[in-house]
Amino acid sequence: MISPDRQQRIAALRDSIADIERKPALAEARVLVQDEMQGFPLPGGGLLQEIFSDERRHAGAVLGFALAQARSLLNPRRPAIVYLQLANDAQELGLPYGPGLVSFGFDPDALVLVRAANMAELLWAAEEAVACKAVAAVVADIAGHHRQLDFTASRRLSLRAAGAGCSIFLLRYGTGREASAAHLRWRLTPQASARKRYDAMAPGPPRWRAQLEKGILLKQQTEWLLGWTENGFTTTDAGRRHAYRFATGATLPRAVPAQLGHRLPETG
Template identity: 60%
Template structure:
């Protein structure tokens, strides 16, 4: 094939992919997005979401955001959430903490953990699990930008997710973005935790700063500051820091003993 013709075909292909990337979401996914007045939208099943953090060490924040959404997808029939990661990555990154999941409002017994030997096995596991009617959501932890996860692979996953009614959360890191058929793509970073009652110095509810890089949700918003509560996500204006932690309690007269962590009044 002559070089000029090859270049023309490549340019046309890039234009097609760019057009797909600009679309807010696949048409069949729009009905699964519901608006919440003044808050983060409730996202229904059957979506593929990419969650990018700038560094791998922020992966826990991405996992928390994905679990917060996955929890809402559990039903009487959809009983399980599948978390798939490479075996070699699990040894360095660790596993989700059971008591922490319970505090998060997720029964640890609902989370099934799979350690795959290779990326091919990881993607195969995710695709096959989408056919299981007992699975509500699948979380896959993918480091870097592997060639195996190309547009064709992501398109296949997106079609399987829509057909099976199972949401897929792809946990990624780094600055590189490849063309993909995901419905939504997020850039996420951890934010300073919220206020904890009775102890302003202790870490409070988890918070995330979110930017929607691909797709479009009801209301047209693209940036959020979210906090986790027992009832789900609470949204604050994206440019704010949320409620001021400095006013979490009443100041005590005199020095506060190091052992006094709940800021209760001292007694004689």
């Protein structure tokens, strides 16, 4: 834990840098909790956030986490969210699905899809979208690692986001981490689903673990076990083990009758 004296020195240094650059302070002034839903703080606007998942097959969970935050930033003055993706990546990761967004509580009409030919065009589009006063957030879904997306590029995006009050979410994949100027960096990991209310043997609502690898949020907490409802995030004690975890951890050699499979792990 950072001592209060060190926090004050860091805050003073950030204020000095912001004054030199004639930019708003990028630290505590922007990393404020806008809302708190069942224990999970929703950061306010004007932030550059990186959201990592170890595998690309978890792209849906990463996108859902970003859109859940972006949805809270929508208002009558900023009614749009821009989704950026490289044209080639769409063949592998796919595109947001309208009916799925509706079930997620997100209006598809608020989402503007942009498919860029290369990373240079994607970064240019991100900066232009942030500058638009009708845009509440920009979500950039980036499947691979690109030389153009270096620390300098992330610094430009963080400054643009802070100055315009529009958040940027960079969706990334893999275990590697590059130097960046992101205010917050998350790692998402799928977890066993919650129990279904009227059918204990059926998969229930999806859940995932959100670990804050970089940045400071409410009460210095860095890990949450999140679920999703039509009203937003729900949280559970991240340290609690799943009540129905298979004790031996061994895989079953063949299909088993339903009654034998009762109370085995339910995955989302």
